[in-house]
Amino acid sequence: MSIQKRRERERAEREQLIITTARELAEAEGWEAVTTRRLAERVEYSQPVLYSHFKGKDAIMTAVALEGFAELAEELRAAPATLAGVARAYTDYAERCPALYDAMFRRHVDLPFATPQAPPALWASFDVLTEAVRPHARGEDLGLLTETFWAALHGLVTLTLGGRLPRDQHDRRLALLVARFET
Amino acid sequence: MSIQKRRERERAEREQLIITTARELAEAEGWEAVTTRRLAERVEYSQPVLYSHFKGKDAIMTAVALEGFAELAEELRAAPATLAGVARAYTDYAERCPALYDAMFRRHVDLPFATPQAPPALWASFDVLTEAVRPHARGEDLGLLTETFWAALHGLVTLTLGGRLPRDQHDRRLALLVARFET
DNA sequence: TCCGAGTGCTAGCAGTGCTAGGAACGAGAA
C-alpha cells in the first residue's frame, strides 16, 4: 500500500503548490489577476486539475485565507503583549501581505466568523487581541470591546490599503486609536 | 438651437437613468450582478450605449458612488450633531444602502480621497464628522482624529456587512466605540 | 428632395469560471 501513500503525498504537495502559487500571484498582482488559467499555467498543470482539489476559485482563496490566519496569529503572539504592540503587529502584517489580508477579511469567503465554528487559527488571533485589550476594559464586555478594537484596526487598514487614507500619517492615526482604547 | 438643447437634456436623462438603474440593480443583487448586458437590458438600450456615456463599468460605479456621497452628507447633516448621533447616522446609512456603501468606500473607484481634489460631497460628509469630533479632541490633531474615528466606523460597518461580526450586537459595539472617543 | 452628421444597433473579440468526454498511463490479474 506504499504506492497509494506516495500518491496521497504527491497529491497533498500539489495542493499546497496550488495554494502557494495562488498566494504569490495574488500578492504580486492582486486577486483580479488570479485566474484559473494563469494559476494552472504557473503550477504547470491543466485547468481542470485545480477543480479536482478545490470546488472552485473561491475555495482556493479560502484555503489561502486559512494560511493567513495562522500566520497572523503567529505574528501577533510574537509581538509585545501590549495594546500598542499588538495593534502595530496587526497593521504591519496587513501592510506586508495586502492580498492575503484581502482574502482573510475583505473578500467573501465561505467560512464561519465570530462563532465557535470559526477556524481555530482565527480564534488564536482574536485571543491575542483579547488579552491585549483586557487590561483596558473598564467594566465593559471584554469580547465586545475586543471586537470593536479589531474593527477599528480593520478600518484603518482597509482605508489605507485602498488609498482612502494617506499612508504617511498611518502611524499617528494608529497611536491616536490606541490611546483612545487605553485605560 | 432648441433641438440641440432637447437632445442634451434627453441625453442627460438617459445618463441619470443608467446611474439609477445600476444602483437599483446593485442594491438588489450586489455589484457582481451588475453586468453591462443586464444593465443595458434594464434601461432598454443596447450595450454600447453605456459606453457612449461612461468609459466603462468602473465609471458607472464611480458615478453611483458620487450620488452616495451626496446622500450620506445629507443624512449626516440631518442627524443630531453629537458624536453618537453622527456615528449612528453613518452606520444606519451603510446598513440601509450596502451596495452604495460598497461603491463609495470598499470597491476601487478612480476618485481622489483625502486630498483637496476629493469630491465636494465627500468633504461635506467629512466636515460633519469633524464638527462632531471637535469637542472631544483633547489637544490632538483634529483632522487625524476624525480620520481615525471614521476608520473605526468604517471597520465596524464593513465587518458587520461582510458577516464577520454578528449584527445583533452592533449597537453595543457602536456605543463602546463612541464612548472611547468621547471626552 | 436630397445630403450628411450623428446616433444606436448587430456582431464579434478576447478573456472569465467551470465541466463533459475521452485519451493515456500504470497497477494487478491471467
Added chain:
DNA sequence: TTCTCGTTCCTAGCACTGCTAGCACTCGGA
C-alpha cells in the same frame, strides 16, 4: 508477458464577462 480495468489528466467547449468595430438608419438643414 499480455490483458484489463481504474485512475489521472488533458483537450475542447459552454455560457458568461467587459468592451469595440463597423454598418444601418434616422432626422435636421439646405
